[in-house]
Amino acid sequence: MDYVKKYGELIKDKAGVKPERARSMIRLGLRAENARTKLLPNKEMPKAFRMLTHLAMKSVLKALDHPEKSCWTNIFAPVEIMQCFGLQCVSMECLSSFMSGFKIEDYLIDYAQNEGIASTLCSYHKNFIGGVDSGVLPKAAMSVTTSMICDGNINTFRHMEQKHQVESYVLDIPNTYSPEAERYVVGQLQELIELLETKTGQMLDMNELQAAIQRENESKEYYKAFLKEQKHRYYPNTMTLDLYMLFASHLNIGTQETLDFFKCLAEDVKTYPEFDGKGILWVHLMPYYQETLQQYMNYQEKYYIQACDLNLDYMEPLDAAHPLEALAKKMILNIYNGPYERKVEMIRHLVKEFQSDAVIHFCHWGCKQSSGGVMLLKEAMREENVPMLILDGDALDRRNSHDGQIKTRLQAFLELIDNIEEDKD
Amino acid sequence: MIGYVCKYTPVEVFEAMGVEIRRIQPEVTNFNQADTLMHPNICSFTKSVLEDVLAGDYEGVVLTTCCDSIRRLYDVLKQQCPDKFLYLLDVPRKVNDFSTEMYRKNILDMVHAYEAFSGKTFDETVLKQLLERREAGQNLRTAPKNKASVHIGLMGARCSKGIIDLLENRGVDILFDMTCTGLKREFHVEPDNLLQAYAWQLLNQVPCLRMVKAVNRENYMEGFKDRLDGILYHTVQFCDNYAYEYTNLKQRLDIPLLMVETDATKQCEGQIRTRVEAFIESLKIAKGASIGKKSLKKAEDGKMYVLGIDSGSTSTNAVILNENKEIVAFDVVRTGAKSGESAERILAEILERAGLKREDISLIVSTGYGRVSIPFADENVTEISCHGRGAHYFNPDVRTILDIGGQDSKAIRLNENGEVVDFVMNDKCAAGTGRFLEMMARTLEMDISEMGPESLKWKEDIDISSMCSVFAESEVISLIALNKEKADIAHGLHKAIANKSYSLLKRVGLNETFMMTGGVAKNPGVVKAVEEKLGSKLFICKEPEIVGALGAALFGLDK
Numbered sequence: 001m002d003y004v005k006k007y008g009e010l011i012k013d014k015a016g017v018k019p020e021r022a023r024s025m026i027r028l029g030l031r032a033e034n035a036r037t038k039l040l041p042n043k044e045m046p047k048a049f050r051m052l053t054h055l056a057m058k059s060v061l062k063a064l065d066h067p068e069k070s071c072w073t074n075i076f077a078p079v080e081i082m083q084c085f086g087l088q089c090v091s092m093e094c095l096s097s098f099m100s101g102f103k104i105e106d107y108l109i110d111y112a113q114n115e116g117i118a119s120t121l122c123s124y125h126k127n128f129i130g131g132v133d134s135g136v137l138p139k140a141a142m143s144v145t146t147s148m149i150c151d152g153n154i155n156t157f158r159h160m161e162q163k164h165q166v167e168s169y170v171l172d173i174p175n176t177y178s179p180e181a182e183r184y185v186v187g188q189l190q191e192l193i194e195l196l197e198t199k200t201g202q203m204l205d206m207n208e209l210q211a212a213i214q215r216e217n218e219s220k221e222y223y224k225a226f227l228k229e230q231k232h233r234y235y236p237n238t239m240t241l242d243l244y245m246l247f248a249s250h251l252n253i254g255t256q257e258t259l260d261f262f263k264c265l266a267e268d269v270k271t272y273p274e275f276d277g278k279g280i281l282w283v284h285l286m287p288y289y290q291e292t293l294q295q296y297m298n299y300q301e302k303y304y305i306q307a308c309d310l311n312l313d314y315m316e317p318l319d320a321a322h323p324l325e326a327l328a329k330k331m332i333l334n335i336y337n338g339p340y341e342r343k344v345e346m347i348r349h350l351v352k353e354f355q356s357d358a359v360i361h362f363c364h365w366g367c368k369q370s371s372g373g374v375m376l377l378k379e380a381m382r383e384e385n386v387p388m389l390i391l392d393g394d395a396l397d398r399r400n401s402h403d404g405q406i407k408t409r410l411q412a413f414l415e416l417i418d419n420i421e422e423d424k425d
Numbered sequence: 426m427i428g429y430v431c432k433y434t435p436v437e438v439f440e441a442m443g444v445e446i447r448r449i450q451p452e453v454t455n456f457n458q459a460d461t462l463m464h465p466n467i468c469s470f471t472k473s474v475l476e477d478v479l480a481g482d483y484e485g486v487v488l489t490t491c492c493d494s495i496r497r498l499y500d501v502l503k504q505q506c507p508d509k510f511l512y513l514l515d516v517p518r519k520v521n522d523f524s525t526e527m528y529r530k531n532i533l534d535m536v537h538a539y540e541a542f543s544g545k546t547f548d549e550t551v552l553k554q555l556l557e558r559r560e561a562g563q564n565l566r567t568a569p570k571n572k573a574s575v576h577i578g579l580m581g582a583r584c585s586k587g588i589i590d591l592l593e594n595r596g597v598d599i600l601f602d603m604t605c606t607g608l609k610r611e612f613h614v615e616p617d618n619l620l621q622a623y624a625w626q627l628l629n630q631v632p633c634l635r636m637v638k639a640v641n642r643e644n645y646m647e648g649f650k651d652r653l654d655g656i657l658y659h660t661v662q663f664c665d666n667y668a669y670e671y672t673n674l675k676q677r678l679d680i681p682l683l684m685v686e687t688d689a690t691k692q693c694e695g696q697i698r699t700r701v702e703a704f705i706e707s708l709k710i711a712k713g714a715s716i717g718k719k720s721l722k723k724a725e726d727g728k729m730y731v732l733g734i735d736s737g738s739t740s741t742n743a744v745i746l747n748e749n750k751e752i753v754a755f756d757v758v759r760t761g762a763k764s765g766e767s768a769e770r771i772l773a774e775i776l777e778r779a780g781l782k783r784e785d786i787s788l789i790v791s792t793g794y795g796r797v798s799i800p801f802a803d804e805n806v807t808e809i810s811c812h813g814r815g816a817h818y819f820n821p822d823v824r825t826i827l828d829i830g831g832q833d834s835k836a837i838r839l840n841e842n843g844e845v846v847d848f849v850m851n852d853k854c855a856a857g858t859g860r861f862l863e864m865m866a867r868t869l870e871m872d873i874s875e876m877g878p879e880s881l882k883w884k885e886d887i888d889i890s891s892m893c894s895v896f897a898e899s900e901v902i903s904l905i906a907l908n909k910e911k912a913d914i915a916h917g918l919h920k921a922i923a924n925k926s927y928s929l930l931k932r933v934g935l936n937e938t939f940m941m942t943g944g945v946a947k948n949p950g951v952v953k954a955v956e957e958k959l960g961s962k963l964f965i966c967k968e969p970e971i972v973g974a975l976g977a978a979l980f981g982l983d984k
Contacts, residue, residue, distance in 0.1 A: 106890075114928050116672035116684070120466070121665035147518050147637070151493045154518065154637060155669045162640065162673055170637045172524070175490045175515040180530055184523040339513070340500035363464060366665070371464035372471075372497025376504060392466075399890040404903040 008103035011136075015107060019135030026102060026136070027064050030057055044299045046272070048265040049241050055257060056247040060098050063090035067138035072166070074153050075246055075310075076146045076173075076334060078327045080212045080254040081193060085200045087141065089251050092156065095137060096127035097243060100289065100396035108134065109397055122366030123397040125152040132160060139166050142199065144192065148173035149336045149369060169195055177332045185328035206323070212254035213320040213327075219253060220315055222262035226269050227307060231354055234275040235268075238298040239286040242308040249311040277301040278417055281351055282308045283361040283377070284370045285395035292407040296414065303414060306354045309335075309347065340373035344380045351386050358387045358417045365394040387420070389413040428481075430474060431489040432606050433516045433627055435532050437559075439487075441552035442536075442545045448606060449486070450586060451477035452691045462501050468494035468664040469688040470583065478502060485510025485542070487535070491635050492666065510542045518637045520628045529624040549619055556614045556623070563611050575708045576600045576652045580642075580674075581659040581667045581684075587694035588659065588687070588701075595705050600649045603642065604659060605633045634666040643674060654708045655681035657701065662688045681708060681847075699794070699833075700850055703809035707845045732775070732786045733977030734768055735808060736760065736795030739831025739859055740944060741767040742971045743775045745786070746978040750818070754779035755971045760831075764795030772801065788984055790977040794832065804981070809837055809848050811976030816940050817843025818975060819966040824936040827926055827955065827963070828972075829945035831859040834926060838933040849932045851925070859945050861897070865918050868901050869911050876915050880950035883916035885909070890921075897921065915950060923954035930959070940964040942972040 007029060015022040034057045041050050063070040071087040072095075073079060079089040099105055105123070108130030113119050117129055131137035143166055145153040157168040171188050174181035193204050226235075252258045280297075282305050287293060296303050313335045318326035331337070335346045351359060359381055363371040374390055381388040391409060394400030427439055428449040439446040451473035456465070458479055459472035471494040478486055488499045490513060499513040515531050517524035536547045577592070579602045592599060615622035632639040646653065658674070660667045671684050683704040687693035729748040734741065741760045745753040756775040760767045768791075776783060791802035792811040799805075808828075816823045817839060826837040838847040851858065866873045887909065889900055897918070904914050922945075930939075939961055945951055946969035956963055966972065 110928060114931055116668055116675055116932075118660070118665035118668035120663045121668070149493075151635070151666060155634060155666055158640065159669050159673070170518070172518040172637060174517065174527065175496075175513070178527070178530070180523075180527040184517070184527050187521075187523050188519075339503075340497060363466070365466070367493075368467050368663070369493035369497060372467050372494055373500050374464055375462055376500060379504075402899055404899055 004101075005103050011102060011104050012107040015104070015134055015136050022136050023064065023138065026099075027061065029102060030061050030064070030098070033057065034061070044236050045241075046235055046268055048261060048268045049237065049244075051261045051264055052241065052244050052248060055252060055261060056094075056244040059088060059090055059247055059251060060094065062088040063095070063140065064138060067140050070140045072140040072143035072145075072157070072160070073251070074145045074150065075250045076148060076313075076331060077144045077171070078189065078192075078331070079251055080209060080216065080323075080327065081189070081196070081204070082144060083212055083254055084204055084208045085196045085202055087196075087200075089144075090140070091246075091251055092128040093124045094246065094251065095131065096124040097288075097396055099127055099131055099137075100398075103398075104136075105397050106399060108136065120366055122150070122152050122364065123394050123400070125156045125366070127396060129156060129159060132164060139164050142166060143168045144171070145169075146171045146173050146331060148175075148331060148334065151368070152366075167195075167199075171331070173331045173337060176338050177329070181332055182325060182328050185332060186324045189324045189327060209323045210320045213318045213323050215256065215259045216254045217317045217320070219248075219259050219262040220317065222259075222266040223249070223311075224315065225266040226262070227354070229266070229269045230275075230306065231279075232275055233269055233272045234277065234301045234304060235272050236299045236301075237305060239288040239290075239293065239305070240298075242282065242305060242311070243286055243288055245308070245311045275301065275304065277304045278357040278414075279304055279306045279354055281306055281347070281354060281356040281359050283347060283359060284308075284310065284367070285362055285364045287362065287393050287395050287401050287406075289396075289398060290393070290401055290406060291403055292410055296410060306356060307350070309343075309350065312346070312350070336369070340376055343373070344377055347377060348380055348384060351381070351384060356386060357420075358389070358413070360389045360391060360413075362395065363390060363392045365392075365397065365400045387413070387417055426483055427485045427487060427510065428474075428478065428483045429487045430470075430495065430606075431491045431516070432610075432630060432633070433489055433491070434487055434514065435535075435623070435627060436610070437555055437612070437623070438532060438536060438547065438552060439539070441555050442539070442543075442547050444484075444539075444543075444545065446487075449474050449477055451689065452585075453477055453480075454691050456690075462505065463497060466663055467497065468492070469662040469690070470664060471495055471498045473689040474498060475501065479505065483509060485512070485539075487512050487514060489514045489516045491516065491633070492664070494664070510539060512538060517628065518635060520625070520636075520638070525621060525625045525628060528628060529620050532620065532624060552623075553614060553616060553619050556612050556619075559610075560612060560614055563609075574712065575654050575705055576649075577708070578602075578646055578649060578653055578656045579604055579659065580656055581671070582661045582664050584659050585687070585689060585693060587691070588697070591694050591698060591701055592657070592705075595702065597705060600653060601646060603631060603645060634670060639670075642670065643678060653680060654712065655683065655704065657704070658682055658684045660684065660686045662686055681711070699807050699809065700848075703807035703845065703848065706807060706810050707848075710844055726785075729787050730779070730781060730785055731978045731981035732772075732789045733811070733974040733979070733981060734771065734789065734791045734793075734796075734799060734802065735811065735971070735973035735977060736764045736768055736791060736793040736799060737808075737830050737832070737973070738794050739863075740970055741771050741793075741795075742974040743771045744971050744974040744978045745775060745779050745781070746975070746982060748982065750979065750982060752975070753781075755968060755974070757968075757970050760795070765798045765800065768795070768799045768801075788981040790981040792973050792977040804984075806977055806980050808973045808976075809835060810845055811973045811980065812942055813837055813839050813843055813845040813976065814979045815972035815974075815976030816942060818979060819972070820938065820940060820964050822938040823940040823964060825930060825933065825939050826942055827930055827939065828942045829859060829922070829926065829951070830943040831863075834858050834929060834943075836926075836929040836933045838936065847933045849929055851929065859943070862918070862922070862945065862948070862951075864898065865901060865915075868898055869905070869914060871911060871915070874947075877919075877948035877950040877952075879912050880915035880919050881953065882912045883910075885913045887913050887917035888920070889914075889917040916954075919948070919950040919954040920958075922951055923958045926955055927958045935959070935961075937961055938964055940966075942966075942969045944970050946970075 109126045111130035112126040160166045161168040427446040453476040456472045459475040576598045685697040744755045791799040791805045796805040834851045941963045
């Protein structure tokens with residue numbers, strides 16, 4: 001029996017009549033899952049990833065238990081600043097993923113679509129809008145988002161401001177770097193800080209922000225060390241864990257807990273055996289729930305996901321002496337901002353660096369910025385002689401990914417990369 | 426010639442260099458190249474521009490960072506057209522001193538790039554003179570006088586010329602065009618600070634939805650409120666930005682609002698003709714505008730007969746009424762490849778059934794998809810208005826109609842007089858329509874007429890989750906591969922249709938009494954599934970396929 005599905009059905013039944021009751025059920029479910037993973041952890045799951053799981057669950061629980069102390073963001077927002085004001089950042093993408101974890105995404109997405117929201121919009125946004133509009137998700141204290149990379153952000157958070165009076169601050173991030181562009185963003189960061197100071201009645205402690213940036217730099221160094229070691233070691237993972245990584249690499253970056261996690265990751269990987277499978281670099285989001293992919297990718301050494309590019313979008317050290325300028329640069333120079341060529345170059349670099357055997361690009365329903373350039377990436381991988389598979393589907397709405405189609409494509413692709421090895425032999 | 430797409434483009438700067446620059450208004454018929462070079466799920470307008478640029482002889486294209494699809498279009502075009510001047514101009518989303526200064530610099534960078542590409546030079550004085558001439562010209566324009574019976578406003582994403590023609594040909598006055606390219610370019614020249622002021626004014630146009638401050642845009646139409654009858658809200662397939670505003674306006678505005686989606690191809694006018702015409706009809710009815718009465722001749726027996734023909738995608742249906750609104754005869758035939766021929770056929774058959782001659786018929790009113798292709802029809806009315814009339818004839822208590830036809834499904838809300846108050850239609854996808862069921866019946870190797878009764882024998886409750894007919898078919902195929910029972914699969918399909926219908930009905934409001942019309946109403950499996958989902962009975966008349974044709978005949982009798 002599928003207990004999650006059953007529980008999801010109960011939540012959906014409640015959502016229509018008593019949404020706050022549905023929310024309590026979600027919180028209860030999360031608490032139970034958090035306890036279960038602590039008491040009876042999956043034996044295959046490495047130590048660092050157990051820390052990561054708790055970090056992710058705790059972040060979402062905090063946002064649901066204390067919405068008045070939480071801030072909605074997208075994954076690219078300068079969370080380091082909000083942390084200094086004691087606000088828990090939770091991105092609408094992560095909230096939506098957790099709703100999908102409870103198998104209630106269909107209800108929330110339909111809710112948004114019935115209001116008139118475009119069915120072709122990214123499912124993360126539809127799920128989030130349906131969640132808040134239906135009353136299942138609580139209102140945060142405010143929202144901070146960036147204009148870069150995804151069109152949905154400005155409109156989704158504007159919708160929340162108009163419909164639910166959740167104050168929204170948008171950071172407009174220019175497409176390319178110039179000193180003028182940096183000044184423009186720094187000016188906005190200053191405006192944001194003033195807003196946060198007024199809202200919380202607390203002044204920003206610049207030393208605290210600098211310390212957060214220092215921790216961020218250290219975290220990234222540990223992450224790089226992990227990736228270097230992982231090139232020849234098998235550190236068991238799952239698609240869900242790769243997505244949970246966003247809680248560390250983005251939403252909680254700069255905190256001590258995140259630094260501890262990356263430190264553990266870099267040390268723990270050294271205790272794992274040499275790797276003898278196929279290394280796959282995953283590009284863009286993952287349909288963590290998809291049965292066939294789970295079967296081939298979760299805790300499997302034979303086909304091993306080395307990294308997901310989303311966690312590697314900005315790996316340069318930040319200048320802690322000039323924190324606002326550093327944060328402005330971090331956003332403008334994010335690998336997904338600017339022309340697609342930058343992303344292509346990064347993937348080229350990564351497949352060489354990780355000696356990847358293959359690349360899988362997942363075209364998530366509604367994401368134009370990634371799907372629109374996918375053929376350019378395919379062309380580049382052809383030049384690099386790295387096989388690349390393009391999968392179409394949905395990273396959280398189960399109704400938009402079809403197992404039969406994914407299975408055939410994936411199996412044929414894995415056969416293809418196995419044959420390459422045989423040819424080499 | 427340089428092409429551009431976005432209203433924030435500094436067009437006048439190119440004109441000042443003596444360059445012909447024109448807004449790209451693609452008229453393409455397919456996305457063959459775009460679907461391979463980009464991805465099928467990219468904004469249709471973007472795909473149209475890609476096709477147009479690859480086929481056309483542009484010297485270059487200036488795009489802006491207006492949205493994700495256009496940003497990727499730039500990347501793809503740059504690779505495809507290395508010899509053209511391709512430029513992506515970064516337009517800020519906020520308007521303040523920092524952003525204006527940045528935009529001014531971005532414009533200058535673009536000018537330098539074009540100078541290097543073309544060998545032409547930019548002179549600020551020439552731009553100043555050009556803007557001054559334009560400013561003087563602005564005062565001469567007067568608003569055109571229009572005696573149209575219906576005044577509407579256009580909002581949403583850019584409209585093709587075909588859509589505007591469609592409205593104007595129906596005698597509609599477009600009071601304002603707030604779509605993303607519909608506004609006039611008007612600038613005030615500030616000689617001491619020319620480029621900065623120009624950049625600032627460009628950024629300060631009525632904001633499109635990519636801009637941070639694009640809130641309460643409905644305030645811009647305040648001045649038209651006394652004359653405004655309705656708003657046509659247009660969106661482009663896979664451009665999601667405008668649906669947010671539509672959602673918001675729908676809840677806040679007290680003006681009839683119709684949302685239509687097109688795919689920006691040359692054919693797009695046909696995709697929305699029915700809804701737009703029905704919308705105009707309902708606005709006219711709301712205003713009490715009469716269509717004018719003719720005096721009609723009577724038949725040899727001294728009686729008057731009126732014929733309604735509903736030319737649908739799957740069947741063509743006809744009804745003859747006499748002046749007492751009694752059904753004299755009706756007929757249903759399958760629509761062949763040419764709707765006009767099926768109409769000729771049904772005309773001959775129904776006259777024979779009624780024992781009448783062609784001359785006995787005083788008036789012929791056509792409706793349905795093929796209504797304009799029936800040469801012998803005197804009038805045509807959309808099937809939405811006709812279904813309303815027809816439903817009211819059969820049962821005056823009906824307030825909500827679900828019509829599932831071969832190609833379309835619609836939900837229609839009626840008032841107590843049987844007039845259409847609101848309606849929604851499915852998107853272009855065939856899921857949840859009669860065609861979809863026919864396709865699935867073929868996959869299940871069943872006759873379409875068996876599918877309903879068979880599905881009622883279901884035992885295992887199967888969910889078909891895909892809403893897309895292509896995905897649903899492969900889902901059905903994999904269920905067949907799992908050796909599932911046909912009855913169970915058919916039941917799952919009917920539930921999927923019921924879910925889709927339910928969300929359509931919800932959008933017009935769930936008001937009893939419900940009626941179901943169209944050929945699919947003959948399928949007891951779908952009817953049961955919809956009733957279960959609704960928690961209410963559906964009223965179904967004896968011949969659910971002729972409701973539209975009957976409505977058409979009733980409109981004929983009004984004359």
